[in-house]
Amino acid sequence: MTKIEKTFPAGAVIFHEGDPGGDIYIIKSGEVKVYQVRGGSEILLAQLGQGELLGAMTATTGTPRTASVKALTETVVTMIGSKDMEKLLKDIPPWANILIKDLIFRLKFMNEIYIQSVSAELGNRGHQDLLRTATRLAKGILANARVQEKEIDGATVVDLHSSFSPLLDIFLAEKDMFLKIYNLFLEYRLLELKELRQVGKFLSKEELLGLQTFYDMAHQHLGVIPQQKKAPPALAVGERKALLALATWARAEPLDQSGRMVMTLAECENRLAQSLSRQHIIHVLQRASAWNLIHLDKADVRISFRPDTIRHVIASMNLIHALESESSPLHQASIP
Structure with a gap:
């Protein structure tokens, strides 16, 4: 396997959104930011450092880069070419390929949701920021849940850890905020976790319906989704x-x-x-x-x-x- 080492000065773009994918980069030293540009504004997706990967999503699919990466400090990366990646992927077991494709699907889906949500919010920020962040968290859990459903003790449930934890890894800048909002979901009984004989906490289909209700009502309240009819009178x-x-x-x-x-x-x-x-x-x-x-x-x-x-x-x-x-x-x- 051929490995090429490259050094990028602070401020240099390692690759742009839309560039051909395939090569993968391992950060040897330094720090980078992963971002997209929408409506002239930069949307931060992640901030990565030593030992972390760049381009893994498109390396496995061969599709164009889904985001841009810029060096925040002088950054040294080890590049593995697309041909070497193809050989590596052919050698892994079939089950691992399925797992990788599943993870890529979820990451791409959640990134798209996040970008759409943030793009709609740019230029319209204020005291509703916390509510807007809550809608992103709700949508992220719902998106993950679609590929995490399983049968346990005759009930269809979703493992909370599998549907919630990946969001904290993706939205690093909002990790503390997401945890705060998640605790409010529990405090206000929007979610009531189900305990089965297996170790862990689980969401039932009813809890996911409740999360969807919150997402729809919050978006209508924020004006993102127009009311189908005149809003009913408020309840005290x-x-x-x-x-x-x-x-x-x-x-x-x-x-x-x-x-x-x-x-x-x-x-x-x-x-x-x-x-x-x-x-x-x-x-x-x-x-x-x-x-x-x-x-x-x-x-x-x-x-x-x-x-x-x-x-x-x-x-x-x-x-x-x-x-x-x-x-x-x-x-x-x-x-x-």
Whole structure:
């Protein structure tokens, strides 16, 4: 195998986005940044140093470079040519080739999501930065989850470590922020991890639906995705708390075949009366109906709802408010 050593001064571009791929670089010393340029602005993807690889993604696919790399300090790299890489890849076991292709797919997919998200945000920054970062984290976990689903104990779940940890490796500059937001996902009960007999923490399909609900609502709130219709009237903190308590109670009760709780209006009022005044309850139910959280059957004087739908939407509302607010997030005590 032929190895060529090259030295790049600080500020020199090692390769540009769109250049032919194939060669791989191992950083022997120095530091580089990996970036893309969109709308005249530079978007940082990673900052790499000694012992790390450059160009591995396109070396295995033969496609053009997906990003540019610039030396931040004087940088020495060892280059392995594309022909040598082809010989090396032919010698590895078939299962390793499958694993590499899977990792490349996920990395490319998450990079595309990240670039699209950041590009839409450039020039429109402010106190909503935390919320925007949260949408990137949610989308990244969802993207990873699509290739991480597996059956355990008869349930379809996603290993949290496999879907979350790679994001921290890719978005190094936002690692602390992502961890903070992930903890808020748990605090506001957007995610409730599933523990099975296998070691680890897992996300169920319901939790992924909740994460998708948050992503969609946050993007509509930020104006990235236009509202399909006029936004329904807002729910106050106390109203959200009462509806979330109703959904939490219903999850432990028998549901119909479609996963819905069906009860009389009087039964529902009695439940909500533990948190709300009776004269206020009907207005809350009407607003909840406008959010499609519950279905009011006025003819039979009954209501029906999916507990997890209420939980996902209310948790997303609480989290959006907390992330967007310039003050500290809502206190845990406000959530039942």
